[in-house]
Amino acid sequence: xxxxxxxxxxxxxxxxxxxxxxxxxxxxxxxxxxxxxxxxxxxxxxxxxxxxxxxxxxxxxxxxxxxxxxxxxxxxxxxxxxxxxxxxxxxxxxxxxxxxxxxxxxxxxxxxxxxxxxxxxxxxxxxxxxxxxxxxxxxxxxxxxxxxxxxxxxxxxxxxxxxxxxxxxxxxxxxxxxxxxxxxxxxxxxxxxxxxxxxxxxxxxxxxxxxxxxxxxxxxxxxxxxxxxxx
Amino acid sequence: xxxxxxxxxxxxxxxxxxxxxxxxxxxxxxxxxxxxxxxxxxxxxxxxxxxxxxxxxxxxxxxxxxxxxxxxxxxxxxxxxxxxxxxxxxxxxxxxxxxxxxxxxxxxxxxxxxxxxxxxxxxxxxxxxxxxxxxxxxxxxxxxxxxxxxxxxxxxxxxxxxxxxxxxxxxxxxxxxxxxxxxxxxxxxxxxxxxxxxxxxxxxxxxxxxxxxxxxxxxxxxxxxxxxxxxxxxxxxxxxxxxxxxxxxxxxxxxxxxxxxxxxxxxxxxxxxxxxxxxxxxxxxxxxxxxxxxxxxxxxxxxxxxxxxxxxxxxxxxxxxxxxxxxxxxxxxxxxxxxxxxxxx
Numbered sequence: 001x002x003x004x005x006x007x008x009x010x011x012x013x014x015x016x017x018x019x020x021x022x023x024x025x026x027x028x029x030x031x032x033x034x035x036x037x038x039x040x041x042x043x044x045x046x047x048x049x050x051x052x053x054x055x056x057x058x059x060x061x062x063x064x065x066x067x068x069x070x071x072x073x074x075x076x077x078x079x080x081x082x083x084x085x086x087x088x089x090x091x092x093x094x095x096x097x098x099x100x101x102x103x104x105x106x107x108x109x110x111x112x113x114x115x116x117x118x119x120x121x122x123x124x125x126x127x128x129x130x131x132x133x134x135x136x137x138x139x140x141x142x143x144x145x146x147x148x149x150x151x152x153x154x155x156x157x158x159x160x161x162x163x164x165x166x167x168x169x170x171x172x173x174x175x176x177x178x179x180x181x182x183x184x185x186x187x188x189x190x191x192x193x194x195x196x197x198x199x200x201x202x203x204x205x206x207x208x209x210x211x212x213x214x215x216x217x218x219x220x221x222x223x224x225x226x227x228x229x230x231x
Numbered sequence: 232x233x234x235x236x237x238x239x240x241x242x243x244x245x246x247x248x249x250x251x252x253x254x255x256x257x258x259x260x261x262x263x264x265x266x267x268x269x270x271x272x273x274x275x276x277x278x279x280x281x282x283x284x285x286x287x288x289x290x291x292x293x294x295x296x297x298x299x300x301x302x303x304x305x306x307x308x309x310x311x312x313x314x315x316x317x318x319x320x321x322x323x324x325x326x327x328x329x330x331x332x333x334x335x336x337x338x339x340x341x342x343x344x345x346x347x348x349x350x351x352x353x354x355x356x357x358x359x360x361x362x363x364x365x366x367x368x369x370x371x372x373x374x375x376x377x378x379x380x381x382x383x384x385x386x387x388x389x390x391x392x393x394x395x396x397x398x399x400x401x402x403x404x405x406x407x408x409x410x411x412x413x414x415x416x417x418x419x420x421x422x423x424x425x426x427x428x429x430x431x432x433x434x435x436x437x438x439x440x441x442x443x444x445x446x447x448x449x450x451x452x453x454x455x456x457x458x459x460x461x462x463x464x465x466x467x468x469x470x471x472x473x474x475x476x477x478x479x480x481x482x483x484x485x486x487x488x489x490x491x492x493x494x495x496x497x498x499x500x501x502x503x504x505x506x507x508x509x510x511x512x513x514x515x516x517x518x519x520x521x522x523x524x525x526x527x528x529x530x531x532x533x534x535x536x537x538x539x540x541x542x543x544x545x546x547x548x549x550x551x552x553x554x555x556x557x558x559x560x561x562x563x564x565x566x567x568x569x570x571x572x573x574x575x576x
Contacts, residue, residue, distance in 0.1 A: 023397075023435065023436075024482060025435045025462070025463035025482070026461070026462040026463055026479065026480030026481075026482035027462075027463040027464070027465050027479075027480070029480040029482075029487055030462060030463065030464065030465030030466075030478045030479040030480045030487060030488070031465035031466060031478060032487070035480075035487045036487060041480075041485050041486075041487075043480060043482060043485075044485060077400075078352075078400070078465055078466075079399075079400075080393075080397060080398040080399055080400060080463065081399055082399045082400075
């Protein structure tokens with residue numbers, strides 16, 4: 001699973017860009033919004049990657065830690081050596097996704113939920129987030145106002161001048177099938193679809209490992225989704 | 232005889248003065264060309280020298296006495312912008328086309344201070360209570376006390392190392408080398424006048440290269456209770472009461488750190504002089520990758536520029552402390568004499 005991990009890490013062009021040589025000054029952690037809220041220290045992540053410490057890197061791939069970064073790239077604006085911890089994190093995330101390491105942590109497992117929502121939204125509707133998918137029951141954080149908007153969706157969007165789910169121009173318009181097909185093709189050609197398959201594959205393995213199987217012994221992804229939402 | 236030879240020295244700071252005095256004492260004709268109305272350069276603004284709190288005024292006064300007694304011709308208010316070799320001699324001129332002729336030249340035009348407003352996230356020039364190490368020296372020299380912009384005694388003071396040094400974001404990746412010990416010296420001075428204040432030094436590495444520098448560090452910790460926190464400052468925000476919130480990481484604890492202070496002192500670094508580029512035109516003088524004047528050999532001869540007959544002295548070569556600058560200038564004077572001896576025909 002991790003046999004070529006250091007090699008794979010070093011061949012990612014983003015790492016060449018993001019890590020010249022770190023002098024451990026801490027300016028990235030100092031500016032990092034995520035470090036204010038989580039047990040999270042981008043400086044130590046940069047140092048672990050720089051040291052090529054296999055054990056520490058594998059720990060990171062399997063940890064919640066690499067998923068705390070909000071990819072705001074504030075670190076990029078401060079580093080006195082022009083490194084970028086946020087970009088190092090991007091590389092670690094990709095490795096975690098490709099190796100299946102993401103299923104070992106709670107934050108990592110949420111990749112599956114993001115794929116199911118945002119990933120599927122993009123491919124089926126052409127939008128990352130679509131109001132019809134922000135169901136109040138699964139998004140209690142949106143509060144009672146959103147619940148009211150959701151229940152009166154078509155009227156509310158019409159009042160603010162949007163063209164929700166209809167043909168023709170305008171905000172939130174329906175994306176036609178030609179454009180959606182093109183979007184799908186872009187995902188196939190660029191490797192996005194393969195990437196989605198990888199997330200699905202490892203998530204299914206995790207569901208089976210956790211005993212979430214249907215009567216045929218297949219992964220029960222509905223049960224797994226419910227588990228992730230409660231986790 | 233080289234006694235008839237003429238040497239022109241650009242810059243009447245401590246290096247220029249020392250070189251001028253040494254050469255004049257040997258009987259050479261020396262013209263020291265200073266852009267300001269007084270000699271002594273940036274040291275005129277300084278209150279105390281590290282590591283022994285020696286008086287810079289004594290240094291300058293001694294140099295003035297030496298240049299006067301040895302018969303140096305000092306020209307004030309003249310900024311040389313062009314060095315050219317014509318008919319075997321050097322012609323130096325300023326913007327007003329005042330001309331000086333000499334057989335050898337010493338460039339001792341010094342350094343430029345890092346402009347702290349360029350490091351905008353530190354708020355210099357924006358927040359009233361952010362000052363530089365140079366502002367602090369001037370304050371101590373003129374008023375002898377440190378107050379906040381609201382005229383109260385600061386209870387907490389932060390001293391920030393490496394401002395404009397070792398920072399690719401400012402274009403200066405080199406170490407200015409004298410700032411660390413300056414910060415420790417200033418921290419002790421603050422503790423002496425404000426004994427109840429808390430003083431923090433935020434550093435990345437403490438580069439205490441000189442003899443007794445490290446013992447001053449120990450002294451600052453033991454006798455003056457200065458706190459040293461290893462972490463580079465990310466940014467400063469001003470609060471409603473004009474105090475300042477610092478965002479850094481205590482890298483030895485591995486935790487982000489937010490701390491409120493009343494006054495911040497930025498230890499600004501030394502940059503190549505603004506006129507260095509001008510001096511490379513019309514001759515074979517060159518600058519290094521940082522913009523400082525390039526010697527022919529940094530190990531054996533830092534005083535010879537890449538143009539025969541044009542010499543370098545002091546911080547025009549690289550960041551230096553006062554004692555090094557003076558010693559370096561003395562060495563430059565020796566190189567000038569050797570050159571003139573060799574070329575006396």
